[in-house]
Amino acid sequence: MTTNLIVYLPPFYNGVLEMEQLLAAEDAEFNEAAEYNLWIIDQSTITNADESRIREWEKLLQIIPAGTLAQRKMMVIATLRGKGKLNEAKIKMITESFTGDTDAEVTFANSTLRVRILPPDNGEIFLFPDVERALLPLIPAHIRLKVERWYCTWGDIKNNKASWQAVNNDFATWNDVKMWNLEV
Numbered sequence: 001m002t003t004n005l006i007v008y009l010p011p012f013y014n015g016v017l018e019m020e021q022l023l024a025a026e027d028a029e030f031n032e033a034a035e036y037n038l039w040i041i042d043q044s045t046i047t048n049a050d051e052s053r054i055r056e057w058e059k060l061l062q063i064i065p066a067g068t069l070a071q072r073k074m075m076v077i078a079t080l081r082g083k084g085k086l087n088e089a090k091i092k093m094i095t096e097s098f099t100g101d102t103d104a105e106v107t108f109a110n111s112t113l114r115v116r117i118l119p120p121d122n123g124e125i126f127l128f129p130d131v132e133r134a135l136l137p138l139i140p141a142h143i144r145l146k147v148e149r150w151y152c153t154w155g156d157i158k159n160n161k162a163s164w165q166a167v168n169n170d171f172a173t174w175n176d177v178k179m180w181n182l183e184v
Helices: 017-043 051-061 069-081 088-099 128-138 154-160 164-170 174-178
Strands: 104-109 112-117 144-149
Touching (some): 051 069, 069 128, 088 128, 112 128
């Protein structure tokens, strides 16, 4: 964004050297201020923030930095989403900050909170241990947390289905095959 203040002057200032030089100097200052304003706007959101701003968020939230800048941003977002009462919806909201989707299964049995996460289709890379790291401070000490990848492998199909015809009979689409929930 560049300014040209001379266009705002009355026509009788055209050709006055002092005015042209004064406004050229002010133009540079206005352009620098405009760039700084854009930078401030970027820093106001976690997804657009630079590394120094993310470091400030990590210090404020007492997060130990780990991973790439994108992964660190996901951890900050997950930590902010994790404030308040912990329930299934909150756990899914935290996992969504990493995966971009709410495809997570949350179960509780035998003093174990089990969170099974379907990896995102869009190829986005995140670390599953980061999900556990975001959830662990929210879990009461007497409850065990287990975060797992949730997807069906070809080995699972081979070991649990007798033939391709059985797969065809049991699933309507390939997405159903992928989403098949194996009870391990």
